Amino acid sequence: EAGVTQFPSHSVIEKGQTVTLRCDPISGHDNLYWYRRVMGKEIKFLLHFVKESKQDESGMPNNRFLAERTGGTYSTLKVQPAELEDSGVYFCASSQDISAEKLFFGSGTQLSVL
Amino acid sequence: EDQVTQSPEALRLQEGESSSLNCSYTVSGLRGLFWYRQDPGKGPEFLFTLYSAGEEKEKERLKATLTKKESFLHITAPKPEDSATYLCAVVFYNQGGKLIFGQGTELSVKP
Numbered sequence: 001e002a003g004v005t006q007f008p009s010h011s012v013i014e015k016g017q018t019v020t021l022r023c024d025p026i027s028g029h030d031n032l033y034w035y036r037r038v039m040g041k042e043i044k045f046l047l048h049f050v051k052e053s054k055q056d057e058s059g060m061p062n063n064r065f066l067a068e069r070t071g072g073t074y075s076t077l078k079v080q081p082a083e084l085e086d087s088g089v090y091f092c093a094s095s096q097d098i099s100a101e102k103l104f105f106g107s108g109t110q111l112s113v114l
Numbered sequence: 115e116d117q118v119t120q121s122p123e124a125l126r127l128q129e130g131e132s133s134s135l136n137c138s139y140t141v142s143g144l145r146g147l148f149w150y151r152q153d154p155g156k157g158p159e160f161l162f163t164l165y166s167a168g169e170e171k172e173k174e175r176l177k178a179t180l181t182k183k184e185s186f187l188h189i190t191a192p193k194p195e196d197s198a199t200y201l202c203a204v205v206f207y208n209q210g211g212k213l214i215f216g217q218g219t220e221l222s223v224k225p
Contacts, residue, residue: 004157033211042118043158043201043215056212091157098210105150105157 002026004106006092012112018080021109023092025074031055031095032075033103034067038088046090049075050098082113117141120202120216127223130191135219137202138184147185148213149178150201158201192223 005024013019025032034046046065047057051072060067064083069075079086089110093103121136137147146165150158162171164180171178175196177188187200199220203213 031211035213042217043203043213045212045214048211055210059212093157093211095211102160102163103158103211103213105159107155107157 004092004094004104006090006106006109008109009107010110010112012114013082014114015084016081018078019082019111021077021079021090021092021111023075023077023106025092025094026104029094029096029104030072031098032069033093033095034075034077035091035093035105036088037091037108038085043091046077055098079111082111084113087111087113117214118202118204118216120200120219122219123217124220125222127189127192127221129193129223129225132188132190132192134189135187135200135221136184137187137216139204140183141204141206141214143206144204145207145209146205147180148203148205149176149185149187150203152199152201152218161200189221192221194223194225197221197223 007022011019030051032049035043037043045059048055049069052069066078089108091105091108093105095103119138146163148163149161152158162178167182169180175190179186199218201218202216
């Protein structure tokens with residue numbers, strides 16, 4: 001069974017540019033989460049999808065971040081325009097049920113904004 | 115505010131030298147506490163879920179325990195392949211999959 005896949009694994013962009021991160025969850029997992037870790041800090045929750053609907057987006061830092069999940073399958077996280085403080089590792093995770101009994105994480109996208 | 119605190123930040127052990135990692139939390143309404151392992155360049159990998167004080171879970175050389183205020187991850191006779199960052203996270207009732215992570219403990223086991 002394939003795990004959670006994230007693309008790209010690394011992205012280097014300049015301040016003001018746009019970047020789109022993609023996550024393919026485990027097949028059949030209705031719950032999809034985005035987390036990120038900025039330098040020196042703990043991993044922090046960004047948002048949670050149940051199928052194509054946003055269940056909780058309380059962790060999204062500001063309106064420069066836009067997450068979508070088309071058809072309840074893969075998800076994208078767009079940052080536009082990117083700022084220096086957006087640099088970090090963005091993780092996607094998925095689970096079968098909403099209780100978060102067991103989240104499966106992808107390997108993350110390392111985003112560097114210069 | 116800090117809700118999940120892990121200690122120590124880093125731990126260096128010799129192979130076979132048992133030790134414990136600590137995760138303390140200052141929250142109420144806790145539904146569950148999770149331990150994850152993270153290797154460099156990888157995402158967190160699930161280890162254990164604990165739900166109530168007194169609960170214990172074991173997997174190979176690892177044993178996780180939970181009290182009302184903290185959790186311990188005991189590592190018995192560690193091997194170099196146990197080297198990784200160990201993350202603790204909590205989730206509250208009515209918060210779905212919103213895990214709150216600690217900063218992690220970076221464990222290094224030397225042969």
